Amino acid sequence: MSRHDHFYRMAERYYANGQVDDAIGMLLQALGEDPDQSDAHAFLSLCLIKRNRLHAAELEAGRALELEPESPFAHLAAAIAAIARRSLKQAQAHLDSARELQPDSAAIADAYARLYLAWGRDAQALEEARRACELDPDDPDYPALLASLELRRGDRARAEALARDVLRGHPEHVEALCVLGHCELAAGRTDSARDHAAWALQIDPMDGEALTLMAAVKARRSWALGLWWRFQSFISAGSRTRAVVLLIGMFLIYRIALIALPQNGLPQWTGPLSYAWLLFCAYTWIAPSLFWRSVKKELEQVKLRPGF
Structure with missing residues (x-):
């Protein structure tokens, strides 16, 4: 395994554990070894979005597309960066290109769900989230998003069941913790909701959903x-x-x-x-x-x- 591949694999591991800053460090080292790797630039873009560095994320996604215009991953990163900047039509164009290149990708279905959610098209978002779960039932990100959408449409029992199922296998999954926290808050269990927010913030102190949950707890009190x-x-x-x-x-x-x-x-x-x-x-x-x-x-x- 080359040094570039080693750093890239370490970045994947850090990212999966919520250690986004460490993942960014590994990707920078990987690009130091080989600056022309499209996937590394695309992955770095996704990490930068997590840290709300949207301009830098856009540049990295653009560089990934320059290096490999037919890369589904590069189009996916560009789409997610566009969603973060609220450039929704641009995001849809990138996702359409990505789906043409890789029609059965769960990650692309998940991105479509987030795009439709940003657009306020909840029914389409729910459909894409369910498709992502069907395509890759083992990835915890997809049922966590589905749980969030179920909570948004008012099915708190279904949302709670999905979130708890994710947390059984991945107890430090931030999105699932936040969904469960919102379920607890809706049920009037404010202290439990606060515990879930604190737990999520221990994992990622800069996560927007965790901060929103903590703010909602304070608003309720x-x-x-x-x-x-x-x-x-x-x-x-x-x-x-x-x-x-x-x-x-x-x-x-x-x-x-x-x-x-x-x-x-x-x-x-x-x-x-x-x-x-x-x-x-x-x-x-x-x-x-x-x-x-x-x-x-x-x-x-x-x-x-x-x-x-």
């Missing part, structure tokens, strides 16, 4: 801060354009109400409305810092494993 969390979750769900339209729409409704109240014989309500709007603006300005300070205090209690 504090109604005042939880109100802000639910508001920002509603506003940020979807595209940036949607968020801007919602915020502008709220302000326009406020301004229209200020004009309409005196014209309809209710001038006494303009003052309270103005004060209510002022309080709302102050709350949305102060609450985020208080909320995340509370989350950080919670995270300080999480003891990380050696190596993180």
Whole structure:
């Protein structure tokens, strides 16, 4: 086995165990040995996405495609990078190319499921997630995603069963831990949900889903801060354009109400409305810092494993 292959295999092992930073280090060493390996560039792109380094991930996926334009793995990496950047049409084009080259790939079906999830097409996402599980029933990532989708459509019992099944064989699978944590939270077992979030953060302290679960736990425990969390979750769900339209729409409704109240014989309500709007603006300005300070205090209690 060449030094490049050795480093690549070590990266695969680290990545499977959630040690993304170590995987990145191994891939950089592999590329130091042979910088023209398309798969290493594509794999590095996937690792960089996990660390939210989206521009670098896009560059690595592009380099992988330059080296091997007909590589399904390179197209897959480019698609996942595009999904992370919310370039969904570009992602679909790469996935279509990947499926033409490798029609029976579970990884490509999984990526399609994540694309449709980002698009809000839950039925198609569920269909692709089930297909991924059928194509490769031994990979824990695919039933974990299916569990997440089942929870999203309201089948909590099915989601919990799938997540527990994944965790029986892979007790440190972050996505399954987060799904089970959300199931516990939905059932009102806040302490158990917090334990699952802490466990996931021990494995990967930078995982977005684990941080979201921990934030949701904090939101459930504090109604005042939880109100802000639910508001920002509603506003940020979807595209940036949607968020801007919602915020502008709220302000326009406020301004229209200020004009309409005196014209309809209710001038006494303009003052309270103005004060209510002022309080709302102050709350949305102060609450985020208080909320995340509370989350950080919670995270300080999480003891990380050696190596993180």
